[in-house]
Amino acid sequence: MSRNSTPNLFKALNPPAQGERFDTLLSHRNLVIERIVSGADIQPVEYVQPQDEWVLLVQGAAVMDVAGIRTVLGAGDYLFLPAGTPHRVESCEPGTLWLAIHLHPE
Template sequence: MHIANLFADAAPPADGERFEALLTHKNLVVERIVSSSRIQPTLYTQPQDEWVALLQGEAELEVAGETVTLRAGDHLFLPAGTPHTVRKVAEGSVWLAVHLH
């Protein structure tokens, strides 16, 4: 048995975001994302469903053309094929993303 902490080693990268797979099992991937405030907005349109929770920080996303603001504790379901972009994010924001393939 391995116990880990979502906030351990969570220093943000100098630029962009760091993606770390925490669990991969059958059609499920759980990852932690740690964000720098210096990101390059990237459009994602993924083939899998994704549920994302912002554990720490704040973020502004564009989801299917709509602006969405997330604060610590907020979560969002993104069905497969939904275009989304992180526009702004607070330094050191920590996310938990669950991908259902």
């Protein structure tokens, strides 16, 4: 494989004007890896998912509500969100980059 065809987490970030963009990087069996790029105008959406999720804030900064607890995140911070845990992004810097790993029930 040549270097030019290797996928790169930082290429084509292009933050959306509103909300977040979800790009699936890998979907294999019960594992899904997503790149999430946050825009300037975040409308908090509460998620309560049937799968476990591990999320890493790669660059930027964000404030999340995780099961009623305000959580401030910076580059390099990560969280494990067990299935059924309510969570939402309250605010973030435009262009905040996340890596989310979802482990769905088999």
